[in-house]
Amino acid sequence: MKQSIAAVLRNRSSQGKLLLLVTALSVRMFAQVPASHGASSSDQGLAATVQELQQQVGELKAAVAEMRSEAAQYRAETAQLRSELAAMHSPQPEPANQVELANAASNLETTSPSSATESGRQSQPLEKRVASLEESAQLLTGKLEDQYQTKVESASKYRVRLSGIVLMNLFSNRGTTDNMDIPSLVIGPNQGSGNFGATLRQSEIGLEAFGPKIAGARTSANLEADFAGGFADTWNGVNSGIFRLRIASARMDWDHTSLVVGQDDLFISPNSPTSFASLAVPAFNYAGNLWAWTPQVRVEHRFALSGSQNIAVQAGILDNLTGEFPASSYFRSPGPGEASAQPAYAVRTSWNSSLFGRPLVLGAAGYYSRQDWEFSHYSDGWAGLADWEIPLANRVSLSGEFYRGRAVGGIGGGVSRSVIFLGNPALPSTAVRSLDSRGGWTQLKLRATGKLEFNAGFGIDSPNSSEVRLAAGNEPYLGELFVRNVEGLVNFVYRPRSNLLFSTEFRHLESSQLYNINNSAQQVNLMMGVLF
Numbered sequence: 001m002k003q004s005i006a007a008v009l010r011n012r013s014s015q016g017k018l019l020l021l022v023t024a025l026s027v028r029m030f031a032q033v034p035a036s037h038g039a040s041s042s043d044q045g046l047a048a049t050v051q052e053l054q055q056q057v058g059e060l061k062a063a064v065a066e067m068r069s070e071a072a073q074y075r076a077e078t079a080q081l082r083s084e085l086a087a088m089h090s091p092q093p094e095p096a097n098q099v100e101l102a103n104a105a106s107n108l109e110t111t112s113p114s115s116a117t118e119s120g121r122q123s124q125p126l127e128k129r130v131a132s133l134e135e136s137a138q139l140l141t142g143k144l145e146d147q148y149q150t151k152v153e154s155a156s157k158y159r160v161r162l163s164g165i166v167l168m169n170l171f172s173n174r175g176t177t178d179n180m181d182i183p184s185l186v187i188g189p190n191q192g193s194g195n196f197g198a199t200l201r202q203s204e205i206g207l208e209a210f211g212p213k214i215a216g217a218r219t220s221a222n223l224e225a226d227f228a229g230g231f232a233d234t235w236n237g238v239n240s241g242i243f244r245l246r247i248a249s250a251r252m253d254w255d256h257t258s259l260v261v262g263q264d265d266l267f268i269s270p271n272s273p274t275s276f277a278s279l280a281v282p283a284f285n286y287a288g289n290l291w292a293w294t295p296q297v298r299v300e301h302r303f304a305l306s307g308s309q310n311i312a313v314q315a316g317i318l319d320n321l322t323g324e325f326p327a328s329s330y331f332r333s334p335g336p337g338e339a340s341a342q343p344a345y346a347v348r349t350s351w352n353s354s355l356f357g358r359p360l361v362l363g364a365a366g367y368y369s370r371q372d373w374e375f376s377h378y379s380d381g382w383a384g385l386a387d388w389e390i391p392l393a394n395r396v397s398l399s400g401e402f403y404r405g406r407a408v409g410g411i412g413g414g415v416s417r418s419v420i421f422l423g424n425p426a427l428p429s430t431a432v433r434s435l436d437s438r439g440g441w442t443q444l445k446l447r448a449t450g451k452l453e454f455n456a457g458f459g460i461d462s463p464n465s466s467e468v469r470l471a472a473g474n475e476p477y478l479g480e481l482f483v484r485n486v487e488g489l490v491n492f493v494y495r496p497r498s499n500l501l502f503s504t505e506f507r508h509l510e511s512s513q514l515y516n517i518n519n520s521a522q523q524v525n526l527m528m529g530v531l532f
């Protein structure tokens with residue numbers, strides 16, 4: 001049905017453009033009448049020109065009337081489509097364009113120079129009538145051009161939206177970090193003059209699909225990916241970031257209840273600091289900000305209170321991750337969490353309101369993960385969390401999170417470590433101990449104007465140092481043993497246009513290991529991003 005309407009509009013728009021071209025040529029002929037002619041010959045030329053224009057406008061009106069007649073035949077068929085589109089975020093462009101085309105035709109009838117000539121031929125100068133004709137022609141041209149706007153098409157009849165960001169990062173570091181471009185840990189002392197580089201691997205691309213109503217629920221799906229999945233084994237491979245899946249989820253949304261299935265954000269930790277220097281991983285990764293893009297199934301329900309307040313409850317099961325690197329780049333083996341033969345469990349409740357026209361959210365959450373570290377060495381991972389988003393004034397807000405838990409390296413706690421091995425992990429006799437840790441972060445945001453904002457934040461993650469010391473001497477098996485990781489940042493984000501941003505950020509990192517080894521690093525990051 002939509003294809004039929006689109007075909008009609010394309011045919012009519014082509015006819016309209018042809019007639020408009022003839023009209024424009026006629027207007028130019030009128031403008032080129034020599035000023036040296038006599039009064040009578042000039043009047044005759046003008047009269048002939050206006051008569052020709054009136055004839056062409058009549059043909060144009062006839063074409064528009066035919067278009068309106070054919071559009072009326074489809075109104076009954078589009079009624080069902082309109083009811084489906086009403087549930088989506090925005091209407092389908094075809095029905096809206098039909099209305100605009102009809103309005104354009106109505107405006108043409110109202111402001112047509114032929115009508116004006118017939119009603120006021122003697123009262124209006126000829127030049128004004130020609131100017132009115134030219135203005136109406138331009139109006140109809142603009143409406144017809146709307147039919148040629150490029151839209152994202154899908155194999156189904158439902159709407160798909162493409163979005164993303166092309167992000168350029170220029171950065172300069174002092175200190176030795178785990179990642180040159182997106183540092184999370186300091187792994188060595190400050191040596192030499194530092195380093196400088198650039199990357200676009202934090203650029204993102206996303207697709208959002210809007211489906212029909214099923215059992216009274218609005219259906220939708222979301223897909224997000226970036227280029228931070230590693231580096232290609234090729235010449236200058238650092239500039240050829242590997243495509244990486246971040247989010248792939250489907251939703252069913254009723255008025256007060258939602259069902260989410262797929263890989264999505266860690267819903268028990270919904271906040272993250274504002275930083276365009278760290279999009280591949282959220283800012284304060286391993287510094288108090290729990291996060292993971294995790295396969296999950298969750299249910300959300302919202303209880304309405306007085307005014308704009310409500311209480312939301314979320315509960316679900318998640319893929320039981322422990323933060324370990326894959327054993328193979330192709331074949332998948334079960335990790336310690338998956339080897340326990342059960343998922344991880346999570347629940348969160350929040351109170352939602354508004355203050356100074358901004359969201360006010362206070363939340364609390366819990367997490368549990370059963371883990372099997374081989375040789376029947378079981379561990380119980382758990383975490384309790386609190387999160388907040390509080391407007392302090394009209395342009396100032398405070399957000400953050402605090403957690404306390406054990407064996408939560410799979411969701412970014414414990415400076416990436418879930419357990420401590422008290423010996424060689426390959427030996428059945430080696431004891432395994434869950435690592436206790438605590439941490440959190442907070443960020444202050446100042447919205448100076450609608451286009452400019454400033455952010456300052458601090459985060460810390462602190463595993464239990466006495467437990468880490470039990471593993472002293474096992475570094476050949478375990479790698480660096482961190483007892484604390486601290487980050488601080490300040491940045492500004494300037495958006496001169498809705499699709500363009502510039503940002504500058506300074507970040508300080510400090511990581512502490514056993515034996516009083518404390519290393520620090522700094523990064524200055526300049527960013528430019530184009531959103532689409």
